[in-house]
Amino acid sequence: MIALFLAPLLIGAAPAPRDWSKTVTQTSSGAFVVGNPKAKVKLIEYLSYTCPHCGHFSAQSAGVLKGKYVRSGSTSVELRHAIRDKLDMAATIIARCTGPAGFFAATDAMFASQEDWLVRGMQFDRVNAGRMGLYPENARLRALADGAGLTDIGRARGLSDAALDACFANEADTLKVVVMADAAWTAIRAAAPNDGGTPSFVVNGKPYPHADWAALDKVLQAAGAR
Structure with a gap:
């Protein structure tokens, strides 16, 4: 009797929709992608x-x-x-150090406090450029990250000093970022030869180099974003 009473409730219960913002993958080039791999609308953002x-x-x-x-x-x-x-490279290393699960949240945190760490980093570099010039490249980037306060952002995202050290010493991933960046600037300048910059966007294969959010939102909706 109870089973008969519950049956209509069970049949009518719809599963909660999947939250695709929790799904993050990584491409062979090293870029991180958030969302449904089969999404109708595929947005690429070139960012700094x-x-x-x-x-x-x-x-x-x-x-x-x-x-x-x-x-x-x-x-x-x-x-x-x-x-x-x-400074951009130092921030990139820290954001990527959080891995697929943490990358997008770390990116948001970088931008949320950009005005603070950017000024601190430029001041630190100006005062300490001569001394840091004697360091190996990865040590220079780590010192700059420390001076700017970028490593504090990484620690707030759960990164230990050992993890940060390992990421700044990871030459293979740094090289992957350099290759990605070279390809990104080639694409940006091809889309806007005279004044290409960041952010620049591609929606389903078509470049939108100068779109702000209001303009890009219209493009995304027209392509099927809902």
Whole structure:
């Protein structure tokens, strides 16, 4: 009798929709992708952590892009590094050090505090450039990250000093980032030969080099983002 009473409830209960913003994969080139691998809309963003426009885009887009379009499964977002300077590379190493599970949250944290660590990092580099010039490249980047406060962001995301040391010493991944960045700048300049910069976007294979969030949102919706 109880089973008969419960049967209609069980039949009518729909499973909760999957949250695709928790799904992160990594491409063979080393880029991280969040969202449904079979999403109808595939967005590529070329970004630089020291780019103020990238920070603005991150803040303006997050609620809808990741909170709605990616979450629903209609859209995936692939972030490709377009390195601009030493601070950018230091920030990139730390963000990537958090791995697929932590990368996108670390990226958001980098942009949320960009105004602070960017100023600190430039000041530190200006004062200590001569001394750091004597260091090996990975040690220079680590010292710059420490001076800027970037390593504090990494620690707040759960990275230990040992993990940070290992990531700054990981020459294979650093080389992968350099190769990715070279390819990114080639693509950016091809899309906007006279004034290409970051952030720059590709939606389903078509470049949108100068789109702000308001303009890109219209493109995504037209492509099927929901």
